[in-house]
Amino acid sequence: MAGARARIRVKVLGPVQLEVDGAAVRLTPLTVRLLVRLVAAEGEAVPVRQLRRDVWGLADEPRHLDQRNRNEVQKRVLELRRVLAPGDRSGAGSSGAHVLRTEQQVTAQGSETAYRLVLRPEELDSSRFTAIVSEALLAPPATAAHQLAEALSLVRGRPLAEVNGEGFATSFIRRLTALQNTARRELVRVQTDLGRPELALPVAELIAHEHPDDVEAARALDALRAELRARHGDELLRHRVPLPGRRAEVVLIRGDLFDQVDANLVVGFSDTFDTENSEDLVISRESVQSQLVDRVFAGRRRLLDGKLRAGLRTVKAVGTENVRSKPLGRRVRYPVGTTVMLPVDGRRVFATAYSRLGNDLVARSNCEDLRRSLDNVWAAVAVHGLFKPVAVPLIGSGLARITDLDRGQLVALIVDSFIDACREHPALAPELRIVVRPQELARTDLTPVERRFQETVPGLHATD
Incomplete structure (x- = not known):
């Protein structure tokens, strides 16, 4: 009988990090790419052929010739499963299979193996980030300020930094980047509404730094600085x-x-x-x-x-x-x-x-x-x-x-x-x-x- 599921934390809002039961896990570069590719699928199953193209950069081969390549995929999958289920004594990663599942997809060429990464919302920082920001955008100002600050604290850099620019990650990265920009701008707005321009200022400065051609961002930053200067009054x-x-x-x-x-x-x-x-x-x-x-x-x-x-x-x-x-x-x-x-x-x-x-x-x-x-x-x-x-x-x-x-x-x-x-x-x-x-x-x-x-x-x- 499989033991309790390990506490998993996958962090992709910046350089990829994996924690299992509170301990950081080091993965080989190929296994990191495999993990990132499965995260970018956003819960969808990815066929082995697609994994070979995206992770290994291998072209498709006739089925009777590509067994070695499929074995390489399975080897990395097994490595990842063992990491995700450190208490599994079977050595086969059967407990990890609940997190990294094997499925069969029917195609015109017949049945094909696919892999699906199943993470709970609290186990993936991008999912937590999305949920918190979505809730904050409908919340009153004080609640929104707290939630947006919490969400942005999860961001450590560019999403999926290891595969930025690769086709399979483009839509995922674009969505998270857009949501991050929305969260920052909304945080500036609600902190200003709450009369806290000093808390809005560093966020506005970051937006203007990352978007130097954004006239609206520059105008918002100037307005905040003017408000803070006026607050000083006679204070020197x-x-x-x-x-x-x-x-x-x-x-x-x-x-x-x-x-x-x-x-x-x-x-x-x-x-x-x-x-x-x-x-x-x-x-x-x-x-x-x-x-x-x-x-x-x-x-x-x-x-x-x-x-x-x-x-x-x-x-x-x-x-x-x-x-x-x-x-x-x-x-x-x-x-x-x-x-x-x-x-x-x-x-x-x-x-x-x-x-x-x-x-x-x-x-x-x-x-x-x-x-x-x-x-x-x-x-x-x-x-x-x-x-x-x-x-x-x-x-x-x-x-x-x-x-x-x-x-x-x-x-x-x-x-x-x-x-x-x-x-x-x-x-x-x-x-x-x-x-x-x-x-x-x-x-x-x-x-x-x-x-x-x-x-x-x-x-x-x-x-x-």
Whole structure:
């Protein structure tokens, strides 16, 4: 009694592959051609004479002279049957005969032997591909997108690549190629309908690459690229944090820090945490601190001062100036790097002292001070940030100018500090959003930032 049928997988959507019971099977070149010829028959029986012509390239001979050629066909058939039924102990491939069947066909010259390959739909990738695409073409968009992606994942190259151009395979290859093109175009359409142009783009690029003269394909690709460009809006840069297990992104946008209403904010202060902007003597009306008073605290400077005082109660001051040496502004000094969390309307403002305000009312800082402040900011964000995006202005580019770094290097320093903090605090924030004012953008070279990511992500822009 024959055993259970082996698990067979015949793959012809690319170079031919045969798997039996999960193991790849190596066939002789002639046996591969025999298998391909039977697959191309799409379930129909193929007479021995036809097999000799298509597989061996032999001309027909009188029956009394072609016994040797028929024996060669039978030898390859037996080899294929044994492969398809590895548990058959008879040695005759009788179990494999259920998959590769022998039949007799009546012709004008008499009865003739023919062979039929009988594979279930799940055993032949081209059958699975055809069934999935046919179903997807009638499905609603979300279902169709899933099914079409599944079907196209079966494609590894040109169908029946080993016999491309041979007459017996022409119609089979043409049908599968046409169905593949239909599936790709339909996938582009449904992904676009679903508002996912980023998923449609690689498929559209593949279509345009394979059909360079197709005007419609080129037009569809241009439309997708234009839609994706428009999506960026004021976004100038976006990269994933290059650390395993971290789902955080670094984004740089052109805009206004105080328009980032979905994010926590980082605002730089001097070591005295001054907020007074009268007559532009202590802090400038154009400074981020002054805008914080107007844009977040609705002009209520005393409310901001009260929150700052509350946050600084636990911080030990490093000194206090007298009225004679510092007649204007606050006189109590705190360590550079001091960071105060200010709760405001369900989000947080992180006020950090990254500069020293001299008695001449000139703020001064350097890259070491800025890095210390940023490190303390990220530590505070990890505890109090509610896992919201955190928006940061280009700290160090204003009046407290860090002269040893240009704007691009300042951005890179902020990015580096955030990435390092992500190593220490896995749930720091889902997004670091660096906000560059439009008037600063022309003077900000972002090359250092892109170089950082290129260096930290192997092969990011590798060329062949």
